[in-house]
Amino acid sequence: MRSTAVTRSTLRQQIADALREEVLAGRLKAGQEFTVKEIAEQYGVSATPVREALVDLSAQGLLDSVQHRGFKVHEFSVADYRGMVEARALVSEAIFRGIADRGTGPLADAMGSVRRRAEEAQRAAIAGDLNVLIGYDLRFWRELGSLYGNPYLSDFLHRLRVQAWVFAVPYLRRAHDLEGRLWSGHTELVEAVASLDAAGAYAIVSAYNEHSLALVERLAR
Template structure:
């Protein structure tokens, strides 16, 4: 694994945490597998300390468990858990995106989101699933922040972190990930046009992908 910059300033621990979180969500770090901090640190080309700190952050999020004298085991949510997470995301994100389309999003914010949307598509083209998931997370949280409710953003951050989209690798290999990744730029176009119905429909479809074609 490598440490992408994600397009915004991050300290080393934050970059490692984001990368490992995305690796768990995408299935690049498989459920049940045990990973030691020194082994992961060697892949990143860094010392074990920031990796261990990052993994402890993921323990708090429920993404990994500690294994005494061995490292960290990736947790595996049940299918029911994943269905429930997707349902909650839809209940929160879809109406929020509609409201943003109705009230309008600051053009400067839309301009900052465009490079992230492009980065998601680029990661899909390059089959870089970790960068794809991490940049997707940044895109959606930055957009939702425009609703002016920090608690909402933190809830969605937690829901997204606990999701799993193991089908991304298969979609990338079939060259089917790029079309769905293009939905981010399409969403920005709809928001810019203040097309509330279109933005709502696209966001609903986007979340359904998590438990549909992206699920694996």
């Protein structure tokens, strides 16, 4: 009985992860509708873990339940995006200040991995490789946020970043060439955090947010 529950839980997570990737890649587009049956047939699984995965994604704000019809990909607006950027700035500031207050001890073991993620994300951003960037960028911020040690804050920041990417991706994909146009200050941010420079880290993120808003709003027009 326990083994069956674990298997279903794992399958539920795998389906949720796969569908999230579909949304982030733009293959599932904003407003697109689908049913539990369609997804179950697509992945060759039963309806139960699919329904649970779709409910999970709805709770994360990525899907909407459509009564008697199934689910659809949530449609974020430019105003929503501005709100996401503002919220993630506030959460980031709290994390940076918390890390600075705790000192260098807890950082020692984790900074190597965070730096590697930063370098990978930065290379993809400079090259304008959106597909590679999204994955590395989400992992980078996930690890950076976890340095503070508060999973509620880091999970909230991760959710905001996923939602922001979901909104921005369709507009970014319309651009002919993203090389040199995406924010690429990941390593600079890591060094500020490693130096316990909370104000410097927040200034970097503030400049990043202004850049992101300006770019996406320009493309959305």
